[in-house]
Amino acid sequence: MALLELNKVKKVYQQGKIEVPALRGVDLEVEEGEFTTIFGPSGSGKTTLLNMIGCLDTPSEGEVKLNGDEVSKLSQTELAMVRRYNIGFIFQAYNLIPVLTAYENVEFAIRLIRHIKENEIREKTSNILEDVGLIGLENRRPNELSGGEKQRVAIARALVKEPKIVLADEPTANLDSETGAEVIKIMVKMNQKLGTTFIFSTHDPQIMKYAKRLLNLKDGMISGDERR
Amino acid sequence: MFAIKLGLRNLTRQKRRNMITAMVIAYAFFAYLLMDSLMNGMEEMSFENIRDLETGNIQIVHSDYWEEREELPLENLVYLDQDVEESLKNIDGLSGISPELRFVANLNNGIDELPVLGLGIDPDRYQEVFTTGEYLVDGSMFSLGENKGVLGEKTAQLMDLKINDYITLLVRTKEDTFNTIDVVIAGIVNTTHPMVNSGTVFVPLDIAQQALNVENSVSLIAIKVNPGYEESVTETLNQNFKRKDLNLNAYSWRESAETVIALSTAKKAGIGVILFVVLLIGIIGIINNVILSALERTEEIGMMKALGMKEMEIVSVFMVEATGIGIIGGLMGCLLGAIGVGLLTKYGFDLSYAGDMTNYGIPILNKIYGVWNFSAFYFLFILGIIVALFSSIIPALWAARKDPVKAIYHR
Numbered sequence: 001m002a003l004l005e006l007n008k009v010k011k012v013y014q015q016g017k018i019e020v021p022a023l024r025g026v027d028l029e030v031e032e033g034e035f036t037t038i039f040g041p042s043g044s045g046k047t048t049l050l051n052m053i054g055c056l057d058t059p060s061e062g063e064v065k066l067n068g069d070e071v072s073k074l075s076q077t078e079l080a081m082v083r084r085y086n087i088g089f090i091f092q093a094y095n096l097i098p099v100l101t102a103y104e105n106v107e108f109a110i111r112l113i114r115h116i117k118e119n120e121i122r123e124k125t126s127n128i129l130e131d132v133g134l135i136g137l138e139n140r141r142p143n144e145l146s147g148g149e150k151q152r153v154a155i156a157r158a159l160v161k162e163p164k165i166v167l168a169d170e171p172t173a174n175l176d177s178e179t180g181a182e183v184i185k186i187m188v189k190m191n192q193k194l195g196t197t198f199i200f201s202t203h204d205p206q207i208m209k210y211a212k213r214l215l216n217l218k219d220g221m222i223s224g225d226e227r228r
Numbered sequence: 229m230f231a232i233k234l235g236l237r238n239l240t241r242q243k244r245r246n247m248i249t250a251m252v253i254a255y256a257f258f259a260y261l262l263m264d265s266l267m268n269g270m271e272e273m274s275f276e277n278i279r280d281l282e283t284g285n286i287q288i289v290h291s292d293y294w295e296e297r298e299e300l301p302l303e304n305l306v307y308l309d310q311d312v313e314e315s316l317k318n319i320d321g322l323s324g325i326s327p328e329l330r331f332v333a334n335l336n337n338g339i340d341e342l343p344v345l346g347l348g349i350d351p352d353r354y355q356e357v358f359t360t361g362e363y364l365v366d367g368s369m370f371s372l373g374e375n376k377g378v379l380g381e382k383t384a385q386l387m388d389l390k391i392n393d394y395i396t397l398l399v400r401t402k403e404d405t406f407n408t409i410d411v412v413i414a415g416i417v418n419t420t421h422p423m424v425n426s427g428t429v430f431v432p433l434d435i436a437q438q439a440l441n442v443e444n445s446v447s448l449i450a451i452k453v454n455p456g457y458e459e460s461v462t463e464t465l466n467q468n469f470k471r472k473d474l475n476l477n478a479y480s481w482r483e484s485a486e487t488v489i490a491l492s493t494a495k496k497a498g499i500g501v502i503l504f505v506v507l508l509i510g511i512i513g514i515i516n517n518v519i520l521s522a523l524e525r526t527e528e529i530g531m532m533k534a535l536g537m538k539e540m541e542i543v544s545v546f547m548v549e550a551t552g553i554g555i556i557g558g559l560m561g562c563l564l565g566a567i568g569v570g571l572l573t574k575y576g577f578d579l580s581y582a583g584d585m586t587n588y589g590i591p592i593l594n595k596i597y598g599v600w601n602f603s604a605f606y607f608l609f610i611l612g613i614i615v616a617l618f619s620s621i622i623p624a625l626w627a628a629r630k631d632p633v634k635a636i637y638h639r
Contacts, residue, residue: 056534112230
């Protein structure tokens with residue numbers, strides 16, 4: 001059974017009286033541990049597809065299954081619980097909380113998971129910060145970190161709760177190519193170490209080369225699916 | 229717990245705005261506490277003035293006199309016989325008895341005339357009940373049998389009178405014939421009660437009784453009681469009068485001070501309005517703060533939702549922040565209020581700017597002193613926190629219900 005399954009997923013946005021189709025029937029299966037890139041021109045539906053996979057949005061038609069369970073018909077609260085336990089997010093703009101330190105930003109995500117002991121929270125948070133190379137920077141606030149360091153905090157935040165899938169929407173778009181490559185390398189490392197499934201969108205061909213699977217999205221449909 | 233930590237940390241964001249909101253709340257609290265202190269001070273002083281300088285704790289009068297007491301009639305007086313004296317004996321908590329003859333008089337200084345309230349008193353017994361003697365600014369109190377009088381400073385100034393001047397009180401006797409009481413001014417008083425200072429002339433009871441031809445009768449008997457005994461003494465007195473078949477009644481000072489009591493009730497309503505305004509200021513401040521914070525943190529709210537935070541968890545972050553502002557504003561307000569009330573209790577508030585307060589029926593002169601009302605501090609502080617907490621819920625819910633996709637991408 002695939003970890004993630006999308007069947008004929010369509011998404012139509014209403015803009016006034018005009019219906020704008022963002023996804024036109026996407027069929028997709030993603031196995032556990034995959035490192036997948038979605039690429040395509042602007043407006044091709046990459047972000048919409050990531051939102052469907054990440055349970056941030058629900059399809060107008062079709063179904064999304066996570067671990068075999070259909071999630072597209074769940075309520076907002078149920079979707080929040082699915083996201084809390086199963087999905088990690090990495091945003092282009094990092095979206096860190098400025099009043100929390102790097103450590104606290106990461107800790108924040110794991111504290112949402114109930115029934116984790118205090119020492120386990122500390123251990124997991126410290127370990128993941130070490131994995132992404134932030135030892136020594138734990139007590140810095142986001143405004144004291146570089147763009148690459150902020151994105152590493154975001155990666156640690158996404159991974160600390162050990163989700164099944166980590167979704168990243170153009171995670172390197174705000175970074176220079178060198179830093180972007182470093183960030184992707186960390187994602188590759190964590191994919192290999194933890195076996196976490198990564199799905200990220202990008203425009204950057206330099207970044208795409210790290211992907212094991214390339215999904216080409218065009219006009220709201222998958223026009224190419226290449227495995228390496 | 230993390231929501232509390234994050235909410236408290238968020239207080240350090242937009243420090244200036246948070247401080248302004250807290251200061252607005254603090255100012256509103258401060259104004260309320262000052263007003264409350266002054267109002268309570270005014271009430272306390274008014275009541276003290278009435279009890280200590282006008283009525284005593286209890287007044288014993290003939291049942292038919294009470295309704296007409298404002299007219300100062302010489303009918304239906306209390307005849308001081310053995311039955312009355314016995315009715316007043318051995319009552320637990322009763323500490324002073326002062327018979328008074330109240331009458332209408334015209335004060336004549338040889339040139340001008342002024343209508344005044346004449347008060348025939350037994351000075352020794354009078355001081356058991358009233359504190360007027362403590363306010364003598366010139367001369368001394370008279371004794372029974374002396375043709376001497378005491379008047380208020382304002383009356384003396386108005387009539388250009390001083391110690392040892394002669395005055396004549398023109399009175400009507402019980403039989404409605406004219407008579408005069410000629411006395412030398414023995415003392416001048418300047419009390420905190422405007423009624424005593426202007427328009428009252430004290431003369432010895434026996435002199436007044438003789439001039440008015442009322443024999444051993446008085447208008448009323450003023451009673452002073454120890455604290456907490458007012459009700460029981462009133463009850464015992466009324467029982468004693470009933471047992472002896474005397475047509476007398478004991479009335480609390482509250483019944484003589486209906487106007488002031490009514491003002492006091494109005495004061496409570498006024499304080500309620502002020503409280504409402506104070507809370508409204510707090511509510512508007514908090515709502516404004518939460519809305520602005522939510523607008524500024526739209527992407528952050530989106531991230532929280534993406535991480536799986538439920539609406540109520542996000543709401544709780546904003547609620548903690550709003551409550552924090554409420555607590556800071558409340559503490560500042562209470563601190564400022566304490567300083568203000570402290571100054572008011574020590575130095576008072578000069579009422580002369582507002583004119584003669586007797587025109588408004590308030591028996592106070594010159595200055596009102598504030599009083600400490602600690603319950604107002606607790607009440608306001610706790611109410612402020614509760615209001616801050618609850619007024620943040622709706623804007624916080626509005627923020628937490630944002631579509632996560634729109635919030636993340638700030639669409």
